[in-house]
Amino acid sequence: MNRLLSVIVNNRAGVLHRVTALFLRKGFNIQNITVGTTDNQAQSRMTIVLSDTDEETVEQVMKQLHKQIDVLKVTDWTHQPVVVRELVLIQVNSPVSTRATLTTLINPFRAHIIDVGRDTVMVEAVGKPEKVDALISLLRPYGIVELARTGVTALSRDTQTSEEMMRRTKENALYI
Amino acid sequence: MNMRIEPNAKPSLTGAQILVEALRKEQVEVIFGYPGGAVLPLYDALYECGIPHILARHEQGAIHMAEGYARVTGRPGVVIATSGPGATNLVTGLADAMLDSLPIVAITGQVSTAVIGSDAFQETSMIGISTPITKHCQQVRDVRQLAQTLKEAFHIASTGRKGPVLVDIPKDVAGFRAPFDYEEAVWLPGYQPNTRPNALQVRRLAEALTEAKRPVLLVGAGVLHAGAHQALLALVERYQIPVVSTLLGLGAFPGNHPLFLGMGGMHGSYAANQALSNTDLLVNIGARFDDRLTGNTAHFATSATIAHIDIDPAEIGKNVRTQLPMVADAKEALVALLAVSGSVGDYADWRRDLLQKGAEFPFWYVPDDGPLKPQRVIEFVHEVTGGGAVVVTDVGQHQMWAAQFYRFERPNEWVTSGGLGTMGFGLPAAIGAQIGRRDAPVVAIVGDAGFQMTLQELSVVVDYQLPLKIVIINNRSLGMVRQWQELFYQERYSESLMHCQPNYCKLADAYGIEGVLIENEADLQTKLRRALLQPGPVLVDCRVAEGENVYPMVAPLCGLHEMVGVKP
Numbered sequence: 001m002n003r004l005l006s007v008i009v010n011n012r013a014g015v016l017h018r019v020t021a022l023f024l025r026k027g028f029n030i031q032n033i034t035v036g037t038t039d040n041q042a043q044s045r046m047t048i049v050l051s052d053t054d055e056e057t058v059e060q061v062m063k064q065l066h067k068q069i070d071v072l073k074v075t076d077w078t079h080q081p082v083v084v085r086e087l088v089l090i091q092v093n094s095p096v097s098t099r100a101t102l103t104t105l106i107n108p109f110r111a112h113i114i115d116v117g118r119d120t121v122m123v124e125a126v127g128k129p130e131k132v133d134a135l136i137s138l139l140r141p142y143g144i145v146e147l148a149r150t151g152v153t154a155l156s157r158d159t160q161t162s163e164e165m166m167r168r169t170k171e172n173a174l175y176i
Numbered sequence: 177m178n179m180r181i182e183p184n185a186k187p188s189l190t191g192a193q194i195l196v197e198a199l200r201k202e203q204v205e206v207i208f209g210y211p212g213g214a215v216l217p218l219y220d221a222l223y224e225c226g227i228p229h230i231l232a233r234h235e236q237g238a239i240h241m242a243e244g245y246a247r248v249t250g251r252p253g254v255v256i257a258t259s260g261p262g263a264t265n266l267v268t269g270l271a272d273a274m275l276d277s278l279p280i281v282a283i284t285g286q287v288s289t290a291v292i293g294s295d296a297f298q299e300t301s302m303i304g305i306s307t308p309i310t311k312h313c314q315q316v317r318d319v320r321q322l323a324q325t326l327k328e329a330f331h332i333a334s335t336g337r338k339g340p341v342l343v344d345i346p347k348d349v350a351g352f353r354a355p356f357d358y359e360e361a362v363w364l365p366g367y368q369p370n371t372r373p374n375a376l377q378v379r380r381l382a383e384a385l386t387e388a389k390r391p392v393l394l395v396g397a398g399v400l401h402a403g404a405h406q407a408l409l410a411l412v413e414r415y416q417i418p419v420v421s422t423l424l425g426l427g428a429f430p431g432n433h434p435l436f437l438g439m440g441g442m443h444g445s446y447a448a449n450q451a452l453s454n455t456d457l458l459v460n461i462g463a464r465f466d467d468r469l470t471g472n473t474a475h476f477a478t479s480a481t482i483a484h485i486d487i488d489p490a491e492i493g494k495n496v497r498t499q500l501p502m503v504a505d506a507k508e509a510l511v512a513l514l515a516v517s518g519s520v521g522d523y524a525d526w527r528r529d530l531l532q533k534g535a536e537f538p539f540w541y542v543p544d545d546g547p548l549k550p551q552r553v554i555e556f557v558h559e560v561t562g563g564g565a566v567v568v569t570d571v572g573q574h575q576m577w578a579a580q581f582y583r584f585e586r587p588n589e590w591v592t593s594g595g596l597g598t599m600g601f602g603l604p605a606a607i608g609a610q611i612g613r614r615d616a617p618v619v620a621i622v623g624d625a626g627f628q629m630t631l632q633e634l635s636v637v638v639d640y641q642l643p644l645k646i647v648i649i650n651n652r653s654l655g656m657v658r659q660w661q662e663l664f665y666q667e668r669y670s671e672s673l674m675h676c677q678p679n680y681c682k683l684a685d686a687y688g689i690e691g692v693l694i695e696n697e698a699d700l701q702t703k704l705r706r707a708l709l710q711p712g713p714v715l716v717d718c719r720v721a722e723g724e725n726v727y728p729m730v731a732p733l734c735g736l737h738e739m740v741g742v743k744p
């Protein structure tokens with residue numbers, strides 16, 4: 001099962017290295033790691049997705065992360081109500097003749113064309129990783145020239161966890 | 177000059193002077209190190225600073241000395257090396273200290289901040305290299321942060337689960353000036369080791385002890401680091417539970433106590449491994465369930481409830497599933513356990529059975545008329561020193577024989593490289609131990625191969641007039657490797673026989689140390705006895721039987737119940 005960890009660290013040189021060195025040393029599988037500052041400039045948030053990891057390994061990962069002096073907080077959000085988002089940029093072949101269809105195609109994804117060239121356009125989309133996957137497979141037949149995904153970042157929801165919310169999180173858990 | 181003098185400003189010091197002041201504040205008694213370009217400013221400040229500096233002959237030697245010192249004194253060992261090759265020579269020692277939880281503060285020089293990243297002369301990314309083998313490491317790019325970083329380094333190295341901390345100081349930072357402020361308390365929100373046991377968990381463990389029928393205590397080096405040996409003894413006396421030790425835990429519980437079953441694990445005693453295999457309550461205090469101790473975990477303590485007391489939460493449940501966890505300092509945990517008035521269970525049958533096994537199947541060897549037996553040499557050293565020496569070993573067969581045949585009765589008198597198994601550790605670690613315990617008899621028991629890895633440190637023995645006794649268990653082979661090849665590789669002795677050896681007595685002579693050759697029992701009684709009892713340093717070349725193996729043994733992938741080579 002994939003796991004989603006949110007890790008608050010000191011925002012200082014070498015911290016990302018410490019964390020990735022730890023994963024390498026312990027042989028943990030990272031599928032995704034994103035880093036950005038938080039509201040507090042002295043701290044960063046790392047959002048980590050571990051692929052195919054059992055309960056005991058997650059516990060060990062969290063404990064090992066905690067041992068790092070620069071790690072302030074580690075939370076396992078796998079089963080929590082969270083919003084998980086990823087941004088993707090896709091440069092796709094699009095001769096003028098297909099542009100109109102392409103636009104209608106990406107519309108339901110709330111994706112935008114953000115750059116237009118002679119033969120290609122660049123599509124930007126934000127969403128859950130599975131939504132991004134779906135968009136990519138839809139555009140593939142047109143010919144993807146280049147593609148960049150940010151990897152996921154996440155935040156926990158306000159905690160009145162309705163049944164509906166929990167159900168959705170379980171779905172998330174399957175994908176992340 | 178229109179410099180404004182602020183009357184209340186603290187006088188500013190150079191980075192190098194800040195280091196010296198920090199070492200003074202930390203009451204550092206001795207520094208181990210080796211100078212070079214990037215640490216010239218540091219060495220200039222150390223010159224005549226009053227803190228003794230031991231000039232090792234190789235930086236690896238310096239850090240193993242710091243480890244030996246830390247192991248016997250409980251205080252952080254301080255080591256200094258220059259950038260590049262000096263710093264990379266520390267790597268083995270950092271990894272060793274990391275695995276054996278020894279408090280080390282390593283100071284490395286670095287090229288000046290302006291050229292960091294330019295592949296400058298003797299530039300190496302020590303933060304990159306040391307991150308996975310230190311508890312923490314930090315480069316100081318701003319001299320104003322140096323004092324605080326050093327203070328944090330000592331704090332981190334010597335609290336919680338101890339370990340090595342590296343501080344990398346660029347050469348120019350050592351020359352820049354800043355006020356020296358060492359008063360502010362260390363506050364690291366991401367580092368708050370918990371030492372106090374949870375009351376509920378203490379009660380549960382006490383209940384488990386009452387209910388158990390076949391309990392056993394497994395004691396590791398955590399007991400030594402916490403200074404918990406007396407509390408341990410009190411607990412054992414109260415509950416009358418048999419005790420097994422790990423390799424590194426030897427000395428935490430008196431080896432001559434009737435309830436001591438000996439070391440457990442790969443070359444542990446039969447009784448200890450039987451106890452671990454058949455127990456219904458295994459209480460691990462400050463050990464980390466290393467694979468050399470557990471053997472194949474699928475067969476480890478299969479019918480037991482596992483209780484584990486450890487200062488490091490990450491150790492609990494890491495290798496062995498644990499039902500009764502307790503994150504705490506070993507001493508605080510034991511004191512809390514003693515405070516619970518739990519009734520003592522009835523383990524008389526279990527105890528009797530184990531003690532009988534202990535008496536029936538002790539560590540053994542066959543004394544014969546052939547060449548001197550290595551085990552006999554260790555026994556003899558124990559006899560002559562009355563069990564009162566600090567014993568330091570290298571890595572290999574002689575290390576296991578020392579663990580088996582020297583009975584450790586007191587804490588912190590046993591220094592060995594357990595986790596990393598570092599050949600070359602013995603001599604320099606013994607030097608560090610002797611420097612930490614100037615008046616104690618210190619015996620280094622080393623193999624012929626491992627000794628040759630760091631023998632240049634003999635110079636230090638002479639230089640600082642250390643009364644160290646060095647005993648080479650000379651089997652003219654990489655004995656432990658040879659043993660495995662004999663047992664598991666059809667006696668194909670690939671690169672494990674070392675028949676070309678120096679003349680150790682002449683070597684000793686060249687360094688200005690007395691050399692003694694021991695070949696038989698008569699030599700032991702006369703020459704070795706005299707060598708060990710005389711006041712100065714000595715190097716003893718003990719020619720021992722070459723094909724001797726360490727037994728009993730748990731073969732790889734086997735469980736502890738499957739020992740071979742138990743006394744017939």
Ligand SMILES: Cc1ncc(C[n+]2csc(CCOP(=O)(O)OP(=O)(O)O)c2C)c(N)n1
Nearest residue numbers: 572573574597599623624625626654655656
């Ligand atoms: C630095 C290092 N290299 C290799 C090894 C693997 N090794 C373990 S024991 C051993 C043989 C040690 O020989 P010696 O020092 O003579 O001790 P003996 O086993 O003969 O007592 C070797 C090569 C090691 N532990 N450390």
Ligand SMILES: [Mg+2]
Nearest residue numbers: 623624653655
């Ligand atoms: Mg040998």
